[in-house]
Amino acid sequence: xxxxxxxxxxxxxxxxxxxxxxxxxxxxxxxxxxxxxxxxxxxxxxxxxxxxxxxxxxxxxxxxxxxxxxxxxxxxxxxxxxxxxxxxxxxxxxxxxxxxxxxxxxxxxxxxxxxxxxxxxxxxxxxxxxxxxxxxxxxxxx
Amino acid sequence: xxxxxxxxxxxxxxxxxxxxxxxxxxxxxxxxxxxxxxxxxxxxxxxxxxxxxxxxxxxxxxxxxxxxxxxxxxxxxxxxxxxxxxxxxxxxxxxxxxxxxxxxxxxxxxxxxxxxxxxxxxxxxxxxxxxxxxxxxxxxxxxxx
Amino acid sequence: xxxxxxxxxxxxxxxxxxxxxxxxxxxxxxxxxxxxxxxxxxxxxxxxxxxxxxxxxxxxxxxxxxxxxxxxxxxxxxxxxxxxxxxxxxxxxxxxxxxxxxxxxxxxxxxxxxxxxxxxxxxxxxxxxxxxxxxxxxxxxxxxxxxxxxxxxxxxxxxxxxxx
Numbered sequence: 335x336x337x338x339x340x341x342x343x344x345x346x347x348x349x350x351x352x353x354x355x356x357x358x359x360x361x362x363x364x365x366x367x368x369x370x371x372x373x374x375x376x377x378x379x380x381x382x383x384x385x386x387x388x389x390x391x392x393x394x395x396x397x398x399x400x401x402x403x404x405x406x407x408x409x410x411x412x413x414x415x416x417x418x419x420x421x422x423x424x425x426x427x428x429x430x431x432x433x434x435x436x437x438x439x440x441x442x443x444x445x446x447x448x449x450x451x452x453x454x455x456x457x458x459x460x461x462x463x464x465x466x467x468x469x470x471x472x473x474x475x476x
Numbered sequence: 477x478x479x480x481x482x483x484x485x486x487x488x489x490x491x492x493x494x495x496x497x498x499x500x501x502x503x504x505x506x507x508x509x510x511x512x513x514x515x516x517x518x519x520x521x522x523x524x525x526x527x528x529x530x531x532x533x534x535x536x537x538x539x540x541x542x543x544x545x546x547x548x549x550x551x552x553x554x555x556x557x558x559x560x561x562x563x564x565x566x567x568x569x570x571x572x573x574x575x576x577x578x579x580x581x582x583x584x585x586x587x588x589x590x591x592x593x594x595x596x597x598x599x600x601x602x603x604x605x606x607x608x609x610x611x612x613x614x615x616x617x618x619x620x621x
Numbered sequence: 622x623x624x625x626x627x628x629x630x631x632x633x634x635x636x637x638x639x640x641x642x643x644x645x646x647x648x649x650x651x652x653x654x655x656x657x658x659x660x661x662x663x664x665x666x667x668x669x670x671x672x673x674x675x676x677x678x679x680x681x682x683x684x685x686x687x688x689x690x691x692x693x694x695x696x697x698x699x700x701x702x703x704x705x706x707x708x709x710x711x712x713x714x715x716x717x718x719x720x721x722x723x724x725x726x727x728x729x730x731x732x733x734x735x736x737x738x739x740x741x742x743x744x745x746x747x748x749x750x751x752x753x754x755x756x757x758x759x760x761x762x763x764x765x766x767x768x769x770x771x772x773x774x775x776x777x778x779x780x781x782x783x784x785x
Contacts, residue, residue, distance in 0.1 A: 358520045359700070366509030366654075376519055377501045497660050510651075510658025512690040512702035529718075538721035539685060543659040546684030555665065555675045559684055563725025563779070611725075 337409040340447035340472040345437050349451070352403045352433040356391055361427055364395045386424075393421035396431065396455045396464045403433040403453065404468055411473040417453065419466025425457065432456040435468065446471050480554040483585070483592035483617040490582045492596070495548050498575040499536055507540050531569070536576065538566040541600045541609045544578040548598065549613045552580070557617045560591075562598065564611030570602055577601045580613065591616040626756050628747050632712055639741045641706040644769070645691050647682055649734040655686045669734070682732040685724075687766065687776055712744075714758065714784050722759055722781030730768070730775040737769040738776075745779060758784040 335350075356364075361375045373380035374390060381389050397419055404414050425431050432455065439450040448471055455464040499507070504518045516523040518537050526532070542564055549559045570576055580598040587593065593616055600609040649669065656666035664671045665681050672680045690702030697704050732738075746761035759781055766776040 358522075359514055359516050362505050362508055362514055362516075362519055365505055366514075369654075371502055371506055371509075373502050376505055378521065380501075499660070503658075503660060506654075507658035510655035510689070512692065514700050514702070516700075539724060540659065542724045543683060543685035547659065547661050550663075550684050555677075558731065559728055561725070561727040562684065563723065565723035565781075566721050611723075 335406070335409065337411055338407060338472060340440065340442075340449070340474045341476075343437055343440055343449055343472065345439060347437045349403070349407045349435040349437070352399065352406065354399050354431045354433065355429065356395070356425075356427045356431070358389065358427050361389065361391065361395070364392055364398075368392070368394060370394065387426075389427050391425040391427060391431070393464070396421065396425060397466075399431065399433050399455065400435075400453045400464065400466060400468075403435055404451075404470060407435070408470050408472060413471045415448075415469045415471060417466065417468035417470075419453065419455075419464040421464055423457070423461060423463030425455065425463050430458050431463075432458075438467075447474050478551065478554070480556050481552060481617060483594070483619045484621075486582050486585065486594055486617070488582050488585060492548060492552055492580040492582075495544055495551070495578040496575055497544060497578075498573055499540065500573055501534070504534065504536065504540070504572065507537055507543075511537065511539055513537055513539065533571045533573075536570040536572065538609070541566070541570060541576060541578075544576060544600055545580075545598045545609065545611060545613070548578040548580055549596070549615055552594075552596075553615045553617065557615055560593065560614040560616055562611065562613035564598070564600075564609045566609055568602070568606055568608030570600070570608055575603050583612075592619050593617075626715055626749070626758065628749050628758075632747060635712070636744045636747070639743045642739045642741050643691070643704045643706060645689075645738040645740060645766070647686075647732055647734055647736040647738065649680060651689060652680050652682045652686065652734045655689055656683050659683055659685065672733070677731060677733055678736075679734040682734070684726065684728075687726055687732065687778055688764070688780070712760070716756075716758060716784040718754075718783075718785040720783040720785070722761075722783040723779075724781075725779040727777045728775070729777075730773070732775065736775070738766045739769050740764050740766045752785070754785045756785070760784065 365371050435451045435453040451468045453466050453468050454462045508514050549562050553559050578600045580596045584595040596613045598611050598613045599607040601607050742762050742764040745763040748759040750757045761781045764778045768775050
């Protein structure tokens, strides 16, 4: 992808979407990578015994997907300053998770060019499961 | 940590104190993480290959059982001894949540290349007493002399 | 088809042909994760200071650790993690079933975190057996691990897989 610049962006723009779909193998890979071996993410009997319908995707993995969404958009010359989300709704394996972001504000300060965004993950029915915000810097064409 | 075992402490026919472990799904996922083998055969109850293999439960990684035999001979060697060689064949399957016992027996004691060597038959055994993972090992031990 | 499978001279000619080398960095994190995965709590595998006090270079990799993959996207099998590399045997195996047949490791030195190992492997044996399941192909690969810095052989492994 070509490097995006501060001047290319305006408030209200949606950034390119990132679609994820986690297999149960992916959830185990995340457990391996993150060190979080909580069984609700790969042991269906355990998940159901805690009152869940079935396996759910780790919140932190969705957070990581949003991180990837931003990383892919800002390019090599951009920087993610801050991003976070709340795990409001549950996502399940083998179902599409759509990562999206919309620019809410842009401004320059101290020689740097900042862009604020709303970011979130969304289920196939459009329900937002992990709403959050991000602050990035982008290079200027000047 | 147990006391160091010396070459003179062992005799042929002596059995090693066994190591027991009943791996639950979490343990198998941790093993997948540690070993890099993410075959869903070992943690996904819906994995399509289970039925054609005649299985109703996930099975334990062969290499997990190998590692239990590894723990057994590593404990025998202690920090002053050295495991020279150990190997097993995977003859039977072990199921999730069922106890696995790693055991061994001394079959020979000898000196070679300036080292005091102990040969062993080693195995993991399932709850029915079947040795699903038979093998052999050679351990070098320090001498009291 | 699997039932008509025979071991050919072309396959046998690949026995002993060394693969391209593959590098394994033995790290503290991977040693600890492997130790955790096999259920051991021996501090020699977790505590660097303790391991040094016992005369080791760093924490000791549990036996069985060798072969834990260093995963590079596109270069390793995505499930099992073994490196796909140039050189080494190319066998066309029609059987869909795969089971682990056996593992044997010979140690010439202790493997510790911080070691960088270079491994080459070659096909060591091919055997075809008839069974109730049909033809079963036993493939044995042998790997030699050398310490990258010293060039010394530190371990050898023989891995057998069963294709049916």
